[in-house]
Amino acid sequence: MTRKVLLADDHALVRRGLRALIDSYDGFEVVGEASDGREALALCRQLEPDLAVMDLSMPGLNGLDAMRRIVKAVPTCNVVMLSMHAAEHYVIEALRAGACAYVIKDAAPEALEVALVRAGKGLRYLSPPLPASLLEQAARMDNASIDPAGSYLTSRQREILQLIAEGHSTREIADRLHISIKTVETHRAQLMQRLGIHDVAGLTRHAIRCGLISPDT
Amino acid sequence: MVIQRNKDSEPAARADALAAAEQALRDSETRLRLAMHATGLGLWDYRPGQERVGSNEEFAVLLGYEPDSFEETRAAFVERLHPDDRAAVRARFRDYLDGQCADYAVEFRMRTRSGEYRWFRSVGQIVDRDPAGKPTRVVGTYLDITAQVNAMRRLSELSARLLQVQEAERSKVARELHDEIGQQLTAIRLNLHAIAREGGLSARVEDCLSIVDDTLGRVRAQVLDLRPPMLDDMGLGAALDWYCRRQEERAGVSILIEGVEGLARYGEEVEITVFRLVQEAVNNALRHGRADEIRVTLHDVDGLRVVVEDNGVGFDPDDQVQRAHHEGYGLSAMRERVALAGGRFDLSSAPGAGTRITVFLPRQAGRRS
Numbered sequence: 197m198t199r200k201v202l203l204a205d206d207h208a209l210v211r212r213g214l215r216a217l218i219d220s221y222d223g224f225e226v227v228g229e230a231s232d233g234r235e236a237l238a239l240c241r242q243l244e245p246d247l248a249v250m251d252l253s254m255p256g257l258n259g260l261d262a263m264r265r266i267v268k269a270v271p272t273c274n275v276v277m278l279s280m281h282a283a284e285h286y287v288i289e290a291l292r293a294g295a296c297a298y299v300i301k302d303a304a305p306e307a308l309e310v311a312l313v314r315a316g317k318g319l320r321y322l323s324p325p326l327p328a329s330l331l332e333q334a335a336r337m338d339n340a341s342i343d344p345a346g347s348y349l350t351s352r353q354r355e356i357l358q359l360i361a362e363g364h365s366t367r368e369i370a371d372r373l374h375i376s377i378k379t380v381e382t383h384r385a386q387l388m389q390r391l392g393i394h395d396v397a398g399l400t401r402h403a404i405r406c407g408l409i410s411p412d413t
Numbered sequence: 414m415v416i417q418r419n420k421d422s423e424p425a426a427r428a429d430a431l432a433a434a435e436q437a438l439r440d441s442e443t444r445l446r447l448a449m450h451a452t453g454l455g456l457w458d459y460r461p462g463q464e465r466v467g468s469n470e471e472f473a474v475l476l477g478y479e480p481d482s483f484e485e486t487r488a489a490f491v492e493r494l495h496p497d498d499r500a501a502v503r504a505r506f507r508d509y510l511d512g513q514c515a516d517y518a519v520e521f522r523m524r525t526r527s528g529e530y531r532w533f534r535s536v537g538q539i540v541d542r543d544p545a546g547k548p549t550r551v552v553g554t555y556l557d558i559t560a561q562v563n564a565m566r567r568l569s570e571l572s573a574r575l576l577q578v579q580e581a582e583r584s585k586v587a588r589e590l591h592d593e594i595g596q597q598l599t600a601i602r603l604n605l606h607a608i609a610r611e612g613g614l615s616a617r618v619e620d621c622l623s624i625v626d627d628t629l630g631r632v633r634a635q636v637l638d639l640r641p642p643m644l645d646d647m648g649l650g651a652a653l654d655w656y657c658r659r660q661e662e663r664a665g666v667s668i669l670i671e672g673v674e675g676l677a678r679y680g681e682e683v684e685i686t687v688f689r690l691v692q693e694a695v696n697n698a699l700r701h702g703r704a705d706e707i708r709v710t711l712h713d714v715d716g717l718r719v720v721v722e723d724n725g726v727g728f729d730p731d732d733q734v735q736r737a738h739h740e741g742y743g744l745s746a747m748r749e750r751v752a753l754a755g756g757r758f759d760l761s762s763a764p765g766a767g768t769r770i771t772v773f774l775p776r777q778a779g780r781r782s
């Protein structure tokens with residue numbers, strides 16, 4: 197069965213390239229093209245595609261806001277968000293706004309195919325090099341009754357909190373994040389002070405509560 | 414040889430000396446008058462308690478009056494002061510007379526004969542005191558500094574304009590790079606991938622792909638340096654959070670940032686002002702301060718309070734010699750940006766004690782009048 201795809205990107209050349217690429221995949225057909233968020237919303241309502249491949253930054257109604265409205269208006273349409281941004285702020289925001297998959301434009305073209313296949317089945321997907329943990333994090337941030345204190349951590353603090361809760365040593369965390377041991381220690385101290393928690397067990401409980409790790413890891 | 418002293422010659426000698434002294438005094442007065450005339454300095458000579466104030470010709474000329482018919486009084490002076498400057502000038506003069514401040518040098522506006530206000534710099538000094546130490550005579554000068562004040566104002570307008578133009582240009586170039594060049598390259602990349610899918614991945618296509626990827630990477634890095642899209646897309650909090658992480662990795666120091674998560678969105682001018690400010694302050698802390706810990710704190714208190722502090726070597730902000738040496742642009746641009754957005758800027762630093770920059774910006778940007 198062929199899945200209907202709506203394509204939204206403000207740049208005609210990029211749209212053309214994407215269309216050629218998607219049409220070359222088995223089982224997908226581009227049924228409409230939109231050049232901004234508003235048009236994408238209107239076409240989704242009209243064509244009820246199975247999938248929408250949308251650029252995150254578009255003029256007028258941007259991709260994020262358009263997507264919020266599309267997933268509400270056409271719940272059967274899964275959105276694959278395309279973006280040049282790999283920063284987690286974008287990814288989490290997009291996932292929380294209802295994206296099924298997030299593909300970085302620089303990723304290998306196979307990533308888009310994988311994203312379409314998975315999103316076609318309603319499965320979530322992030323293209324490399326995005327860590328899958330962002331997926332869980334965004335999902336849990338939505339579901340769990342979030343401890344507001346947890347959401348007031350910086351991205352760096354959240355990252356370090358997660359790694360501590362997963363049982364990594366300071367040195368391992370420093371290596372993994374390419375920062376110095378002292379920096380990890382400083383962040384950890386600030387984090388503990390902010391949360392008013394002064395031991396690892398407490399930090400772990402907190403990380404679970406605000407959805408950074410799942411209780412069974 | 415013995416000199417015979419002539420008894421009669423003494424009074425004569427005294428008269429000669431007196432005449433010489435008088436001549437010298439006249440010469441010196443003439444010189445002073447000429448100097449004041451040449452430099453356009455007005456003179457005032459005030460005795461506390463008296464209404465009349467002594468003045469020279471230049472003073473009358475500065476104010477547009479005929480020197481012959483001009484007579485200065487205390488009341489006329491006060492009345493001539495610009496209403497916005499009056500209280501401050503009088504307070505300053507009183508403080509000087511009371512010994513609260515060491516010198517009297519003020520700049521203010523006075524109304525001239527035509528009704529136009531001009532800027533003057535007045536410098537005065539107590540020259541006589543009564544036995545109790547109370548000042549009985551103060552003498553000073555006026556200099557018309559209207560041209561300088563206007564030039565300074567023009568300069569500050571120009572530097573504000575410069576910042577705006579620079580920001581606008583940056584954002585234009587960033588948009589052009591991102592929206593046009595970046596997208597064209599992306600399109601080329603997609604086409605190359607499509608070619609590869611149809612005809613197999615030849616070495617040439619592979620080569621082209623790697624060139625395109627490299628070029629795209631460069632374009633994106635340029636865009637980030639010019640104006641991070643995240644600032645416009647996700648707001649100041651996310652952009653600063655992201656920036657500090659990147660700097661932390663690049664420089665290998667700790668950059669602690671507080672108050673970015675859940676930070677409200679502000680007007681575009683406030684957001685770019687704060688972003689540039691933090692950027693410059695962090696760069697200074699790394700480059701000059703050689704700090705290994707930098708703290709950036711944001712706090713919304715009916716406006717945005719931003720503090721950037723480092724534990725680096727610090728410096729003496731009042732050191733004029735140093736200032737003249739380092740023709741730095743960063744700090745003055747910070748001040749200028751903050752003033753432009755109607756905010757307050759404060760810098761405190763001392764050798765060995767790190768540096769702290771504190772800024773407060775109103776929610777809605779706008780220059781204070």
Ligand SMILES: Nc1ncnc2c1ncn2[C@@H]1O[C@H](COP(=O)(O)OP(=O)(O)OP(=O)(O)O)[C@@H](O)[C@H]1O
Binds near residue numbers: 699726740744
């Ligand atoms: N955080 C700091 N720690 C130590 N010294 C500082 C710090 N910030 C500023 N300074 C001193 O103040 C001077 C002026 O700084 P400013 O940012 O105005 O200029 P600059 O950094 O030298 O040049 P530019 O910013 O134009 O590249 C610096 O040269 C340095 O001596």
Ligand SMILES: [Mg+2]
Binds near residue numbers: 696741743
């Ligand atoms: Mg500087």
